[in-house]
Amino acid sequence: MKTVSFVSRVICILVIFTLFVSIDGNRAEAAYTYQEKVNVDILNVRANAGTGYAIIGKLKKDQVVTVHANRQGWSKIAFGQGYGWVSSQYLTNVTRTGYVNATTLNVRSAPSTTARILTQVGTGTAVTVQGKDGSWMRVYIPSKRITGWVHGDYISNKAATSTASQPSTWTGYVTATTLNVRSAPSTTARILTQIGSGTAVTVQGKDGSWMKVYIPSKKVTGWVHSDYISDKSSASAQVVLLHNTNLRRGPGTSYGIISVEPAGTSLTKIGQSNDWIQVRRKDGVTGWVAGWLVGSAQSSPLKGKTVVLDPGHGGIDGGASGRLYVEKRLNLSTALKLGSLLQQAGAKVIYTRSSDIYVSLNQRVAISNQSNADAFISIHYNSCTGVCSGIETFYYSMSKDSVLARSIQNNLIKSTQLRDRGTKYGAYRIIRNNQRPAALVELGFLTNPTEERLIGSISHQKKAAQGIYNGLVEYLK
Ligand SMILES: [Zn+2]
Structure with missing residues (x-):
C-alpha cells in the first residue's frame, strides 16, 4: 500500500512538472506579439504559411505589422479583421526604447509574476522593447546584456528626467x-x-x-x-475613422487594445502625441488611435447620408451558382466591401443581412422603408441558360429610381471594364415595393465559366464595390 501510494505520488508530481515545462516552453517560443517592418517593395500576404496558399492582400515597404506566431519561415500577422501569413525573410524587427519608471523592476524569464527573476533594473534604465504578451513586455537591457520580461506598467516612452523637468x-x-x-x-x-x-x-x-x-x-x-x-476641445475637433481602428490605451501599437471602432465612427480629439491622436468616445471612454487612420469630419463626402445595402439571397437561399461559387457569398462579400467604403466616407450603412442568414424579401423591403435611407442597393450576381456576360442595373420607378440606376451602372462599367448591358426596367419586389430610391445590380454571370473566375476574385469585388460607391457619390452629391 505504502509503495503504491509513493509511486502514484511521484507520477503525479512528474505529470505536473511536465505540464509546467511545456506551458513555459510554449510561452518562450511564440506566445508574444512583436512589431516588424516590411523590407521589400511589395509583400504578398497569404491565407496560410506557404506560397501555395491564396494571396489575400499585399503590403508595401516599411509598413509595420504585428507578428503573432512563426511557422517554418512564415510569420502570422494581424491583417484586416483577422490574420495573414508572410514570408519571414521580408520582415525586419522593429524595436523602440522604453524607460523604467519603477524604483526597482524585476526582469523575469517569462511573462508571469511567478517566473524566475533574472535581474533587477532601476528608475530611468533604458530598455529595448521587442514585443509584448498581454500587459508584459519582452525587453533587452543593453547595460546588462540580458533579455527578459517586465510588466508594461513600469515602462514609459519618455525618459523620466525629461517629464520631471x-x-x-x-x-x-x-x-x-x-x-x-x-x-x-x-x-x-x-x-x-x-x-x-x-x-x-x-x-x-x-x-x-x-x-x-x-x-x-x-x-x-x-x-x-x-x-x-x-483647455477644452471644441466640437470642431472631431475626427472620423477611415478604417476599422483599434482604440488603444496609449500612443503606440505596443499599448493594449480597448476596443475596435468601426470605420465611419466619429470621435472627439482631445490630444496628440507624434502620429497618435488621443480621442474621447461618445460614452466618455478615452483612448488613442493611429493618426494615419483618421480623417476630419469635414472631409467626408457622404456625411449625413444613409445607404441600405441588400446582399441578395443568404442562408438556405443560395441564389445562382456556377462551377466555383454560390451567389449568396459573392453578394455578401461585395456588399461588405462597399459598406466599408461608404462608412469611410461618413455615410451611415444599414445592411439587410451582414452574415449568411435567410431574410425574406418583405423583411428586406421593410428595413429599407423604415430607414428613411437616401439610397437602397440590392447586390446580385447573374445567371442565364445561354452564353451571357456583363453587368446590368435594374430600376422600377422611372422618376424615383432610374437616375440612381444610371449613375451606378455607368460607374460600374468604368470601374470593372465588363460588358455594359445597360439599365433596365425590372418589377422585382425588392425594388417595386421600395419607397426609397432603389436599384438592383447584377455584377456578372456565374454561369459563364470565364466570367465566373473573374467575378469570384477579390479584385473584381473591390472594383465592383468602388464602382457602386462612385455611382452613389455622384448621385447623392
Ligand atoms: Zn440573385
Whole structure:
C-alpha cells in the first residue's frame, strides 16, 4: 500500500512538472506579439504559411505589422479583421526604447509574476522593447546584456528626467480659425507656422499673455497668444475613422487594445502625441488611435447620408451558382466591401443581412422603408441558360429610381471594364415595393465559366464595390 501510494505520488508530481515545462516552453517560443517592418517593395500576404496558399492582400515597404506566431519561415500577422501569413525573410524587427519608471523592476524569464527573476533594473534604465504578451513586455537591457520580461506598467516612452523637468505641461486647443505661431512672445516676431481651429498643442510655459506651445502635428515649438487657446476641445475637433481602428490605451501599437471602432465612427480629439491622436468616445471612454487612420469630419463626402445595402439571397437561399461559387457569398462579400467604403466616407450603412442568414424579401423591403435611407442597393450576381456576360442595373420607378440606376451602372462599367448591358426596367419586389430610391445590380454571370473566375476574385469585388460607391457619390452629391 505504502509503495503504491509513493509511486502514484511521484507520477503525479512528474505529470505536473511536465505540464509546467511545456506551458513555459510554449510561452518562450511564440506566445508574444512583436512589431516588424516590411523590407521589400511589395509583400504578398497569404491565407496560410506557404506560397501555395491564396494571396489575400499585399503590403508595401516599411509598413509595420504585428507578428503573432512563426511557422517554418512564415510569420502570422494581424491583417484586416483577422490574420495573414508572410514570408519571414521580408520582415525586419522593429524595436523602440522604453524607460523604467519603477524604483526597482524585476526582469523575469517569462511573462508571469511567478517566473524566475533574472535581474533587477532601476528608475530611468533604458530598455529595448521587442514585443509584448498581454500587459508584459519582452525587453533587452543593453547595460546588462540580458533579455527578459517586465510588466508594461513600469515602462514609459519618455525618459523620466525629461517629464520631471516639465511637470506643468497641458494640452490646449486652438479656438481661432487660423492662429500664427511665432518665434518669440510678440506680434512682431517671425511667424513660424499657422495652425487651424481645434489643433491640439502642448502648452509648455507662459510669458504675459503669450503661451509657449509645442505642436505635435507639425513638430514645431513657438509662441501663440493665450486668448486663442482653450483647455477644452471644441466640437470642431472631431475626427472620423477611415478604417476599422483599434482604440488603444496609449500612443503606440505596443499599448493594449480597448476596443475596435468601426470605420465611419466619429470621435472627439482631445490630444496628440507624434502620429497618435488621443480621442474621447461618445460614452466618455478615452483612448488613442493611429493618426494615419483618421480623417476630419469635414472631409467626408457622404456625411449625413444613409445607404441600405441588400446582399441578395443568404442562408438556405443560395441564389445562382456556377462551377466555383454560390451567389449568396459573392453578394455578401461585395456588399461588405462597399459598406466599408461608404462608412469611410461618413455615410451611415444599414445592411439587410451582414452574415449568411435567410431574410425574406418583405423583411428586406421593410428595413429599407423604415430607414428613411437616401439610397437602397440590392447586390446580385447573374445567371442565364445561354452564353451571357456583363453587368446590368435594374430600376422600377422611372422618376424615383432610374437616375440612381444610371449613375451606378455607368460607374460600374468604368470601374470593372465588363460588358455594359445597360439599365433596365425590372418589377422585382425588392425594388417595386421600395419607397426609397432603389436599384438592383447584377455584377456578372456565374454561369459563364470565364466570367465566373473573374467575378469570384477579390479584385473584381473591390472594383465592383468602388464602382457602386462612385455611382452613389455622384448621385447623392
Ligand atoms: Zn440573385
